Amino acid sequence: MPGHRFYAPSESFTAADARLPADEAHHAVHVLRVRVGEAVNVFDGQGRAFRAIVAEASKRGVRLALAEPLPSNESPLELTLAVAILKADKFEWVIQKAVELGVARVIPLMTRHVEPGLVRGVSADRLARWARISREATKQCGRSRLTPIAAPRPVSDLLAEEGVKLFFAERGGQDLARVVEKVVRKTDAPPPMTAFVGPEGGWSDAEREQALASGARLVTLGPRILRAETAGILAVGLLQLAFGDFVTAATTAPERPENRHDS
Numbered sequence: 001m002p003g004h005r006f007y008a009p010s011e012s013f014t015a016a017d018a019r020l021p022a023d024e025a026h027h028a029v030h031v032l033r034v035r036v037g038e039a040v041n042v043f044d045g046q047g048r049a050f051r052a053i054v055a056e057a058s059k060r061g062v063r064l065a066l067a068e069p070l071p072s073n074e075s076p077l078e079l080t081l082a083v084a085i086l087k088a089d090k091f092e093w094v095i096q097k098a099v100e101l102g103v104a105r106v107i108p109l110m111t112r113h114v115e116p117g118l119v120r121g122v123s124a125d126r127l128a129r130w131a132r133i134s135r136e137a138t139k140q141c142g143r144s145r146l147t148p149i150a151a152p153r154p155v156s157d158l159l160a161e162e163g164v165k166l167f168f169a170e171r172g173g174q175d176l177a178r179v180v181e182k183v184v185r186k187t188d189a190p191p192p193m194t195a196f197v198g199p200e201g202g203w204s205d206a207e208r209e210q211a212l213a214s215g216a217r218l219v220t221l222g223p224r225i226l227r228a229e230t231a232g233i234l235a236v237g238l239l240q241l242a243f244g245d246f247v248t249a250a251t252t253a254p255e256r257p258e259n260r261h262d263s
């Protein structure tokens with residue numbers, strides 16, 4: 001079974017092969033010590049992945065000969081996680097877990113109660129680090145689509161946009177089960193949606209009011225106040241359960257006698 005997974009941007013693919021970018025090639029040659037003839041996987045960050053054979057591996061670079069395409073494990077739910085900027089280690093944790101759980105993108109939010117120092121800390125270097133964390137998580141969980149981590153945006157801007165907006169509120173929201181019933185499915189595919197999660201200091205009254213006025217649904221995650229990172233990851237997991245791919249075809253397949261375990 002091919003073990004190593006590599007990323008190469010779609011423009012470095014031809015119909016027959018893919019060339020790894022410099023950092024991936026360096027890692028492949030000097031850390032993983034791949035050999036010509038070795039079987040690996042490669043993905044293009046836009047949803048395509050292949051089995052491949054190492055055709056060249058040297059200081060000049062790594063070229064992979066493409067074999068068959070691999071099936072996608074991307075969720076049918078296009079979920080944006082819009083989460084307030086948190087302390088560096090917590091935000092990185094959220095990025096890693098959210099990517100593993102299949103979100104389409106993460107948007108760091110500037111809100112009334114996000115400390116100004118945290119916003120100032122989002123430098124170009126920090127954004128590059130977040131992109132690396134997202135890419136490593138993508139590799140680890142076998143996804144083939146990269147999850148962009150956007151530059152920070154004011155929550156008011158995002159609330160002004162159209163679409164299904166679920167505003168996770170530490171107080172006063174509706175049960176997620178009721179909200180799920182109300183999110184009308186016009187087709188079999190779930191609508192794209194954005195989950196909003198506030199900062200450690202919580203949402204301001206004005207933000208809650210803007211959310212309601214914008215047509216967002218206020219949603220509760222139960223009677224306990226959760227850390228923002230817990231709330232973010234729980235929200236993603238529950239939305240994947242409700243609209244995404246946590247329920248497999250095997251689970252929903254008609255019952256077969258051999259699968260029955262009646263006591």
Ligand code: SAM
Binds near residue numbers: 170219
């Ligand atoms: N400091 C606030 C307080 O004491 O009320 C708590 C804010 S909480 C740590 C951070 C964010 O996580 C909230 O703004 C909300 O988005 C989300 N959150 C936490 N607990 C939640 C719950 N029980 N239901 C829904 N969202 C929750």
